[in-house]
């Protein structure tokens with residue numbers, strides 16, 4: 001530790017990542033923290049209504065950027081870029097849903113450049129060597145996420161089951177038996193990872209269930225994708241279900257509630273000041289340092305260190321500090337959420353339908369009568385506030401829900417909400433100091449797993465700020481090195497691996 005006088009640390013952004021960053025920074029001695037958030041509440045943007053799945057098993061597999069993904073990536077990105085429809089959406093037309101997916105890449109000059117840059121970095125990470133390297137980093141991050149979240153939950157006072165409505169496990173569903181079979185090798189990877197963690201109580205696991213096992217464990221699956229399945233022969237039910245995969249150690253929670261619990265715990269320490277409706281407009285640079293931030297109302301806030309945790313907006317603020325040949329390649333992937341209230345015949349487990357393709361359907365259990373449906377993942381430069389498109393997204397999510405779970409009913413659906421997953425090309429977050437500046441850090445790019453990685457991301461950032469390499473374990477030092485935002489430099493792009 002290198003502390004003698006009090007350090008004032010400004011954290012910009014009050015989402016999951018900003019709150020967890022403040023949490024771990026405030027643990028240091030001689031530090032006071034100010035969190036600046038431009039909206040009127042914490043976790044009000046992407047951290048508001050995500051699917052809330054603590055899902056380390058998702059990144060144990062390694063990033064989507066891998067040698068076999070080059071053609072798939074081009075198929076995914078190019079149509080959006082050219083404004084064609086995304087490929088192969090699974091839309092149940094029998095339910096009266098328009099057959100054409102309405103979600104297209106939102107064209108803008110700014111987004112075109114960002115997406116091209118991001119796409120190049122994505123392709124650069126598709127070599128076997130980079131894939132293996134990124135997978136190893138993701139697994140280190142998975143282990144850190146389990147431990148760091150466990151710590152935060154325990155320190156919040158009551159363990160997670162008492163503080164939040166936590167639902168253990170998640171069920172993955174498939175198109176058919178072939179789809180299910182093609183998935184089985186992934187469970188092996190999760191198994192190997194868990195073995196490598198030793199006897200950690202919360203080591204993740206995936207249990208593959210044949211169709212019959214799935215129906216036995218989850219009787220509601222008898223009507224999966226078929227309103228009349230009661231009268232159908234079992235062979236037809238088999239065709240609809242294929243099989244299932246249970247993530248028994250993952251769990252779901254309301255991520256916004258979690259953020260609020262972190263904020264109120266921090267407020268009680270007296271070391272952290274939170275300021276809402278505070279919009280940072282620019283950074284004030286002086287001699288290789290940033291001395292303060294300008295707010296949009298003309299106020300200036302000075303501090304010793306600055307941590308930018310602004311999700312998708314981070315690259316814009318930080319770009320003036322980077323050289324002409326460096327960027328923070330983050331693009332937004334928009335998702336939609338609808339909360340259903342007064343539900344009946346609710347599944348007994350949270351779900352993710354891997355057969356839903358572009359709809360990317362997930363169901364999160366909150367209580368016996370309240371569930372959350374999330375879906376879609378399309379590139380967007382800024383949050384799409386077009387009400388008509390939002391309504392269409394909601395209609396499609398509801399129609400798909402009726403299609404797959406015909407027996408579930410609800411009395412009310414709340415207004416749909418949209419969020420942007422801040423995606424990095426290698427699917428790893430960017431955590432650490434900006435090169436050339438001694439006191440500016442970023443913590444962003446957590447993508448579709450920001451809730452899962454939030455505690456780990458906050459603790460890694462605090463290590464990067466306050467600890468020297470020699471005082472850290474090998475794994476912790478490795479994570480700091482590998483997650484550095486400076487990995488997206490020109491020399492790294494043209495490096496040999």
Ligand SMILES: Cc1cc2nc3c(=O)[nH]c(=O)nc-3n(C[C@H](O)[C@H](O)[C@H](O)COP(=O)(O)OP(=O)(O)OC[C@H]3O[C@@H](n4cnc5c(N)ncnc54)[C@H](O)[C@@H]3O)c2cc1C
Nearest residue numbers: 013015017038047050051052053280311335449450451452
């Ligand atoms: C549909 C959907 C489902 C998801 N499901 C899951 C899931 O099941 N599990 C999981 O682990 N993750 C999930 N995620 C991902 C997760 O929600 C995100 O990774 C996470 O919320 C990102 O948090 P953040 O704090 O970086 O960003 P944000 O929540 O966007 O927070 C950034 C904050 O910075 C503020 N800000 C921006 N610019 C400024 C400025 N200039 N001045 C001041 N403040 C500023 C914003 O107002 C915002 O509050 C999902 C995401 C989506 C969209």
